[in-house]
Amino acid sequence: DFDWTKNERSSFYYGTFPTGFSWGAGTSAYQTEGAWNIDGKGISIWDVFAHKKGKIFSNDTGDSSCEGYYKFKMDIVINALSGEHINEKGIKYYDELINMLLENKITPVVTLYHWDLPQVLQEKYGGWQNVSMVNYFNDFANLCFERFGNRVKYWITFNNPWSIAVEGFETGEHAPGLKLKGTGAYKAAHHIIKAHAKVWHTYDVQWRSKQKGLVGISLTADWGEPVDITNQRDIEAAERYIQFYLGWFATPIFNGDYPQVMKDYIGRKSGQQGLGASRLPVFSSQEKSYIKGTCDFLGLGHFTTRYVTQKNYPSGLGDSYFTDRDLAELVDPQWPDPGSEWLYSVPWGFRRLLNFVKTQYGNPMIYVTENGVSEKMLCTDLCDNWRMQYFKDYINEMLKAIKDGVNVKGYTAWSLLDNFEWDEGFSERFGLYYVDFRNKNKPRYPKASVQFYKRIISSNGFPNQREVESWKRKSVETCSSSNQLLAADPLIGHMEMVTEIVVPTVCTLCILLSAVFLMFLLRGRL
Numbered sequence: 001d002f003d004w005t006k007n008e009r010s011s012f013y014y015g016t017f018p019t020g021f022s023w024g025a026g027t028s029a030y031q032t033e034g035a036w037n038i039d040g041k042g043i044s045i046w047d048v049f050a051h052k053k054g055k056i057f058s059n060d061t062g063d064s065s066c067e068g069y070y071k072f073k074m075d076i077v078i079n080a081l082s083g084e085h086i087n088e089k090g091i092k093y094y095d096e097l098i099n100m101l102l103e104n105k106i107t108p109v110v111t112l113y114h115w116d117l118p119q120v121l122q123e124k125y126g127g128w129q130n131v132s133m134v135n136y137f138n139d140f141a142n143l144c145f146e147r148f149g150n151r152v153k154y155w156i157t158f159n160n161p162w163s164i165a166v167e168g169f170e171t172g173e174h175a176p177g178l179k180l181k182g183t184g185a186y187k188a189a190h191h192i193i194k195a196h197a198k199v200w201h202t203y204d205v206q207w208r209s210k211q212k213g214l215v216g217i218s219l220t221a222d223w224g225e226p227v228d229i230t231n232q233r234d235i236e237a238a239e240r241y242i243q244f245y246l247g248w249f250a251t252p253i254f255n256g257d258y259p260q261v262m263k264d265y266i267g268r269k270s271g272q273q274g275l276g277a278s279r280l281p282v283f284s285s286q287e288k289s290y291i292k293g294t295c296d297f298l299g300l301g302h303f304t305t306r307y308v309t310q311k312n313y314p315s316g317l318g319d320s321y322f323t324d325r326d327l328a329e330l331v332d333p334q335w336p337d338p339g340s341e342w343l344y345s346v347p348w349g350f351r352r353l354l355n356f357v358k359t360q361y362g363n364p365m366i367y368v369t370e371n372g373v374s375e376k377m378l379c380t381d382l383c384d385n386w387r388m389q390y391f392k393d394y395i396n397e398m399l400k401a402i403k404d405g406v407n408v409k410g411y412t413a414w415s416l417l418d419n420f421e422w423d424e425g426f427s428e429r430f431g432l433y434y435v436d437f438r439n440k441n442k443p444r445y446p447k448a449s450v451q452f453y454k455r456i457i458s459s460n461g462f463p464n465q466r467e468v469e470s471w472k473r474k475s476v477e478t479c480s481s482s483n484q485l486l487a488a489d490p491l492i493g494h495m496e497m498v499t500e501i502v503v504p505t506v507c508t509l510c511i512l513l514s515a516v517f518l519m520f521l522l523r524g525r526l
């Protein structure tokens, strides 16, 4: 029952965050680094998936993306303003990245798995469908603790396992692109939870006393609001929506087992389908106690909200994660929807979700690891009013949640740069910085939201109405000059073409012609 949060749904709360609150901006490897086959890097499931025709919007790939592998030094400066063998070149890249972050007084928060499994593990074992991934992932994590743990104190095992499981193994829209409906996602999630727990224990036993760091997991979830808050069936459907989203991973990790409602619904439907056992795998009692409590902090990704109502799906429709939930998702057409089809701006849902985490999982320490909004590909306007509004309202709801007693310690905007947006390729832009992907140098241009977010950070919140109301205007003032620079970019691209192609070609031709002319002269003399 979160009805009480409605009182302040539309009222803005002026105030600041607790001292020491952390602010950041996130990126991920496959989405930004590029250099997909450079320096001995192995091939991942996303390299293979994106190279298949028709999987990604416009057949985009992350092959070069933002060229972050080469340009990370520059990205840290802009941020500061606000397998079978060990690839030593890869280690060196991350060594330098971490060192440079620290030199710029930025605390690295490292995610070990943001979706790019080595392709060899997919081909040999079926990837996350196979329990052997638990040990492979643990070996990889152990190597990272060994090589980087003297400097990295915040580790996130998995980013958004819901997407890994559902989009990778149920809808097949993400790598590895499998549609194992009604079973694949549950199996992948089961192995991911075990892998997370094993890595947490490895850190706890082997590294914690020396390195004194923390290990968590980053879970992404929408808020689900009952369509009719007086209707018990809608209330229960909304509860199921969240349990099948966040609870699927959070309940085993905090309480030791899957949510009862998942066990009940999937078990009952499996029975109706004539299966001898539930499609939801089962943890042994040993596993339950091994998994329970393996979270020093909870990373939380949150973007949007849905209205939820009860809807029965008869078992004859076939197995599916979606039909297992017996609910329908709705959106209010009035909600702003600037970019991605699935992303509506509903700030009050964020406060409710945070309060849900507090009450369900014993008020854990939370770091918000992803929150942000996109715009469509063709939008080259750097004065991104809708993003400033989104950040202002969502961050304000987070502040209200802290006042409610939720233990939020830090916030990370998604994302630092426009990048490869998975199956949407480069057509959806989440960045604080615009990246010109048409230009091979991938130049970055600050959007107005950079200035806006910096103002929130330097004030550690929203000090007073007069000041906060001036921020948007001031931020927009700065972005018009960036707009002009971006507008001139085709010209810069043209000039580059002149210097890099036309000039060398003309020079080569001149040399050739001179040689021919010389030969001609010499022949005449002889």
Ligand SMILES: CCCCCCCCCCCCC/C=C/[C@@H](O)[C@H](CO[C@@H]1O[C@H](CO)[C@@H](O)[C@H](O)[C@H]1O)NC(=O)CCCCCCCCCCCCCCCCC
Pocket (backbone or CB within 6 Å): 028, 031, 159, 160, 163, 167, 220, 221, 301, 303, 322, 323, 329, 330, 331, 341, 342, 370, 414, 421, 422, 423, 430
């Ligand atoms: C019988 C009923 C069948 C219903 C079938 C419905 C299928 C719905 C599929 C649901 C898709 C929801 C996708 C949302 C995912 C996000 O939570 C996730 C967040 O992860 C982070 O996101 C960053 C930005 O996207 C990203 O850059 C970062 O790396 C990542 O960590 N985002 C993603 O997974 C990215 C891809 C999402 C692509 C989803 C396309 C599906 C489009 C479906 C449109 C649905 C429209 C909903 C309208 C309202 C319904 C009433």
